[in-house]
Amino acid sequence: MSPDQTLLARKNLDRRLSKLNREAVIVPPFGWVRAIREALGLSPQKLAERMGVTRPRVNTLEKAEVTGSTTIKSLREAAEAMNCTFVYAIVPTTTLDDILREQAAKKADTELARYHHTMRLENQAMDKRDLATERERLVSEMLMGSLRRVWDDE
Structure with missing residues (x-):
């Protein structure tokens, strides 16, 4: 798909x-x-x-x-x-988009923590604004591509 x-x-x-x-x-x-x-x-x-x-x-x-x-x-x-219809559903607690965005954010946070740690060791740490911008870029990138990446462990 x-x-x-x-x-x-x-x-x-x-x-x-x-x-x-x-x-x-x-x-x-x-x-x-x-x-x-x-x-x-x-x-x-x-x-x-x-x-x-x-x-x-x-x-x-x-x-x-x-x-x-x-x-x-x-x-x-x-x-x-009993002349009834059986209904079966899995109902998300929030929207599917929100679930994906949350998972992508978790993954982005994990990746950023790794990068940020390395950059701090090299005395090139990013400030909070740069981290937030990079986090949003990573989340958007993950949601644009194959969604399987969002769920993959690295």
Whole structure:
């Protein structure tokens, strides 16, 4: 994917996910499957029949959802059996651009610390303004090129 395509994809994802990010989703204490099942008046036995599984399997699924040890496939099957849509998303805590900029800044700080140390040893230390300017230049350079560089360890 070209850098321009990556930027467009990132902006599109940010726009689509921003709606989810603003709203705090509070998971019901006994999980979504049980909450929806009970709201619909479905017994565990009836849900099991609709899913084509045994009743103990529904109990296991509901417990596994609460502990985080269920599968996406199982949740999707339960949702479909209740005439619901299963939704799965990874929602950034801030914008994707902000995450990238923060990571690039961390990497730039690491690189600058190394350079600055060497320059100080040679009595050529940069002042704070020069360091800030160079940091911003490095961040911009990283964000313009392959984004993999932002995440690579050196």
